[in-house]
Amino acid sequence: MSFEEGPEMATLLGYQMQMAILALGDSARIALAPFGITPARLAALLLVRDNPGCDQTTLGRALSVNRSSAMKIVNLLADQGLVERRPGRDLRSHALHLTEHGTARVRAMVDTLRARDRRIAAALDPGEFDTLLALLAKLRRGAPRWLEEAAE
Amino acid sequence: MSFEEGPEMATLLGYQMQMAILALGDSARIALAPFGITPARLAALLLVRDNPGCDQTTLGRALSVNRSSAMKIVNLLADQGLVERRPGRDLRSHALHLTEHGTARVRAMVDTLRARDRRIAAALDPGEFDTLLALLAKLRRGAPRWLEEAAE
DNA sequence: TATTGTTATACTCTATAACTATA
C-alpha cells in the first residue's frame, strides 16, 4: 500500500517535528548503540559533565522527569561506571560527577554524533543546518509561554 | 540549583530537536487532552483520514510501529468511536476509515493545534515558522540515507 | 514542615513470538 501524508499534516509543526525526530532519533540510537547508551542517557551525561556536582533532583528537572525516574537513570549510568555519586552539599543529596572513564566515553559519543551531524548537514544547503539549530533554540526559549497558555 | 546546558549540547542537532519537541510535545499533549487524544494518536487519525481504506499494517509502518502496536492504537481509536474497521481488500485485512464523529473531532483537534501553531509562529520572526517547517521536511527526506549509513 | 533520596507499584508504549485465517 502506498501512503500519503496529506497537506494538513505537512503544515502542523508538532507533527513535522515528531516525524523528523523519529528519523533522527533512530539514527542517533543506532550510532550510540555500540556505547550501550541511548540518546536520552547521553543527554543526562552531558548535563552532568557541564554541571559537575549537581544533584539528582535537579538533573531530573533538566531532563523533564521526576526524582524517581532520575534515580533510575543515574543508577544505570553509575552501573556502567560513567557517573559517580560523591558526597553532596548536605547529607541528603549526592553530588554527581562523570568518572574519568565516563569523561572519555562521552567525548567519543559526542564525536560519533558530530560525524553524523556533518552527514546530515551535507544533505542541507550551506547555512541551513545552523539556521535549523537557531530556530529550534528560539522555539525552546518561547516554549514556557505556550505551556502556560495551554494550561489556562 | 541552577543548570547550564554547555556549548557542546547547543550545537548537537539531536539534542536540540529532542528538547524542542519535549517542550512542544507537552503543549500539544495539554492542548489535546480535552479530546482524550495524544499527539501520537492524532497522527494516526490524520493518516487514516488522508488514506481512507488503509490497512493496519501499513498504518503501523507510517507511524514506525509494528503490526501488534498498530492494532492497539486502532483498538483504542475504535473504542472511542473515531475509527472503524470495514471489510478490506481481501478477507484478511481491514479497511480503516474515520467515522462521521471521528471526522468532526479530528477537525476540531486540528483547529486547536493550528491556534497553538499561530501562537508559536508569533514568537518567531515572520517567515521563520515556514522556514522551520521546510527544513524539517528536508531533514526527513534525507533521513533514510543516514539510517543506512548508521547501520553500516 | 520541606527536601533528597529511595523503594514498591502501576501504567503506557512498544517489541517479540506464536497462533489463525486467509492468500
Add this chain to the structure above:
DNA sequence: TATAGTTATAGAGTATAACAATA
C-alpha cells in the same frame, strides 16, 4: 509459503505514593 490480524508476554520508561534521613 507469505501475509493480515490477533493474542500473550516481556521490556523500557515514566509516574505516583509512601518512607527514612536530613534540613
